[in-house]
């Protein structure tokens with residue numbers, strides 16, 4: 290409150306005229322006795338005092354108004370903070386039956402008002418891109434039924450539309466995405482439709498809209514597998530339909546230098562598959578549109594302020610620029626090409642970006658060759674780094690975190706734990722990585738009290754991708770089989786590298802003339818475990 294002007298000059302209790310609350314001044318009586326004091330100066334002083342009182346009253350009225358308005362403002366701010374989110378009720382009920390789920394009108398309990406409100410609710414209007422995304426989800430459920438569409442120009446154009454919608458959303462996202470558990474975390478997908486199906490059939494069987502929790506993908510969606518386009522279409526479809534349930538991070542294969550390397554990956558290269566599917570011109574356009582999306586993918590995520598998730602590993606610290614590594618990642622531009630880099634990408638940006646998508650935990654024998662900060666050259670070469678115990682301890686304590694979940698290295702057991710049980714490696718494709726016939730695909734569920742591993746058993750029956758010798762394909766012409774092979778729906782033979790392993794495993798097959806991929810009978814042998822961590826042979830600096 291402002292202090293009254295007349296109070297500050299004459300002290301409290303000066304003679305009040307305007308204000309009822311001001312006490313009568315006792316000096317007023319004394320003054321009337323002192324007749325010699327009746328001069329023009331005294332009158333003038335009296336006028337001034339009165340003027341001050343008027344102004345005092347105006348000031349106190351104003352200051353009371355200011356106080357009231359400030360109180361109102363504070364109250365409004367508090368109310369805004371606790372304001373509830375508008376969560377509309379979906380006016381249909383999902384009835385689950387043998388064939389899956391069916392949408393029926395929601396039952397009510399007779400209140401006319403409830404009924405009227407439900408009827409007035411409209412399904413939110415879908416954008417054309419969301420309509421296409423829904424189609425992608427349908428195609429994913431039965432790719433054989435949509436073989437013609439998948440090879441058409443229409444699919445190419447649809448994919449471009451969805452890519453543009455996804456680019457717009459991703460560019461707005463923070464480079465480090467903060468999530469709250471429960472979260473399912475997935476590692477490399479690498480164009481493996483079958484394993485992605487395993488997860489969708491078991492973890493979001495009723496559809497993403499009825500699945501609880503968040504789904505975080507750590508990158509490497511393309512290359513090495515045959516169904517790169519289907520996997521990208523499905524995941525981007527989910528990403529634009531369920532922006533609050535799906536987070537996609539970037540892997541080292543989400544760069545043009547890697548996913549455009551046809552000579553190295555052959556028919557399993559993403560660029561090769563785009564051109565083979567849609568022709569050179571349209572194929573290159575689709576490939577570039579996908580890469581524009583990849584340029585905008587965030588690089589890291591933190592679950593419950595406790596678990597750091599990233600494709601490769603922790604970046605080297607940049608102490609003179611940023612206090613923490615997370616701050617450095619957050620400071621990266623929202624559009625980054627990394628390999629090759631755009632002109633505006635500076636050295637520190639390239640270093641942080643590359644470390645995030647390429648680094649690996651150091652093996653125990655590499656630990657001795659690391660520098661003082663716990664980092665050293667990776668056996669992958671080309672400037673990639675590996676991080677040891679010291680780097681991990683430093684990173685976790687600086688950022689006040691407990692664990693690191695990353696992907697990037699294949700494991701026969703899907704998920705592995707290393708570095709004093711601080712680093713999880715999760716790999717979500719069981720094929721194309723020389724992990725043997727009995728490899729598993731894994732994912733990790735982080736809920737509010739624990740971290741759990743979910744693996745696909747090698748015995749789990751294949752539904753969509755069949756081996757060439759499978760009875761399912763018996764009645765198809767060689768042309769039809771070739772068409773399916775190109776979509777990744779037929780596996781012709783295993784890679785040459787696996788031949789020696791196969792010969793070693795021959796005794797498993799002796800009782801069975803033609804073992805079908807759909808019917809594994811053996812548990813993984815202990816020999817498989819010994820060679821499980823087969824790092825990718827790709828070098829970043831080629």
Ligand SMILES: [Mn+2]
Nearest residue numbers: 509540541697
């Ligand atoms: Mn990788």
